[in-house]
Amino acid sequence: MQRESKENTPILVASHNGTPGFPAAMEILRSGGSALDAVEAATRLVEDNLEDTTVGSAGLPNLLGQVELDALLMDGETLAAGAVAALQRFPNPVSVARRVMETLPHVLLVGEGAARFAREMGFAEAELLTEESRRIWQERLGNTDLYYQKMRDLAATLAEDPEIAAEAYNDGRSVTGTVNFIARDSAGRLAVATSTSGWAWKYPGRVGDTPIVGAGGYADSRYGAAACTGRGEMALRAGTTRSIVLYMKMGLPLWNACREAIKDLYDLVDPYASGMHVVALDAAGTPAAFSNRPGITYLVQRADMDTPELRPRTFVDEQGRAEVRPALVE
Numbered sequence: 343m344q345r346e347s348k349e350n351t352p353i354l355v356a357s358h359n360g361t362p363g364f365p366a367a368m369e370i371l372r373s374g375g376s377a378l379d380a381v382e383a384a385t386r387l388v389e390d391n392l393e394d395t396t397v398g399s400a401g402l403p404n405l406l407g408q409v410e411l412d413a414l415l416m417d418g419e420t421l422a423a424g425a426v427a428a429l430q431r432f433p434n435p436v437s438v439a440r441r442v443m444e445t446l447p448h449v450l451l452v453g454e455g456a457a458r459f460a461r462e463m464g465f466a467e468a469e470l471l472t473e474e475s476r477r478i479w480q481e482r483l484g485n486t487d488l489y490y491q492k493m494r495d496l497a498a499t500l501a502e503d504p505e506i507a508a509e510a511y512n513d514g515r516s517v518t519g520t521v522n523f524i525a526r527d528s529a530g531r532l533a534v535a536t537s538t539s540g541w542a543w544k545y546p547g548r549v550g551d552t553p554i555v556g557a558g559g560y561a562d563s564r565y566g567a568a569a570c571t572g573r574g575e576m577a578l579r580a581g582t583t584r585s586i587v588l589y590m591k592m593g594l595p596l597w598n599a600c601r602e603a604i605k606d607l608y609d610l611v612d613p614y615a616s617g618m619h620v621v622a623l624d625a626a627g628t629p630a631a632f633s634n635r636p637g638i639t640y641l642v643q644r645a646d647m648d649t650p651e652l653r654p655r656t657f658v659d660e661q662g663r664a665e666v667r668p669a670l671v672e
């Protein structure tokens with residue numbers, strides 16, 4: 343693993359779809375701003391990216407054609423966190439999550455309560471179902487009987503070949519997808535943000551790992567931070583990001599901690615078992631990214647680099663063997 347850190351050089355890591363968020367976040371980090379502000383700003387820009395059908399404004403809807411968004415923000419300095427889940431009609435859930443963290447004695451608001459809070463905080467409402475999302479949803483799932491048939495087919499195919507099933511099921515669009523950002527600022531503070539529209543055509547009210555502290559994301563400036571994308575049910579059951587940080591606290595180096603957490607996923611008995619991918623930073627600012635699938639990439643930029651670099655993640659197989667393989671198309 344490359345040693346990346348120079349004590350005070352800020353760094354940002356992200357899932358492969360994080361590109362739109364880098365310039366704004368790097369500006370914040372370079373001017374001495376906080377990791378927390380950087381990851382929130384970066385996440386908002388991805389939520390606003392209409393090309394990304396896995397998060398924010400253009401996220402694909404649930405079974406009923408409703409766009410339900412999940413997001414989490416965690417401050418590694420104080421271990422404070424804020425999150426929203428199944429939030430409808432508000433395009434920047436990460437900022438609503440921040441307000442939850444800063445104004446309520448709570449961590450997570452869901453559904454109508456989260457929307458009510460967003461309204462009270464003055465966030466603007468918007469219709470999030472784009473024409474394109476509506477078209478795809480109507481074509482495939484407007485009839486709910488068809489949905490259940492699709493879910494049965496998907497379950498059967500997923501067990502055999504998750505990659506192909508996901509592709510066939512969704513016409514080559516990601517069925518799932520999330521954006522992850524982790525930053526370390528010039529003061530050595532860590533923060534994490536995650537945001538997603540979840541599993542497309544999900545059962546209404548379904549919440550994955552993304553807004554759950556310790557599953558979709560976790561940050562503790564003393565040890566490190568991690569965030570997940572992929573089949574959220576797996577990270578929920580394994581407590582994947584908390585595991586990574588705890589493994590580091592217990593003495594494992596970042597690389598070993600990530601490998602161990604991916605290896606844990608293979609112990610889950612899960613007929614839908616599918617891809618899970620983590621990005622992580624240790625307290626010194628060293629980045630890493632691991633996956634239970636080969637060919638997955640992530641983005642890294644230190645403040646002394648001009649642009650983010652797309653790097654391959656380390657693939658971990660069922661026996662815990664880890665290797666970096668050349669990136670395939672994600």
Ligand code: ASP
Binds near residue numbers: 519539570571573
């Ligand atoms: N983890 C997200 C979820 O399960 C989706 C994804 O990252 O693919 O909702």
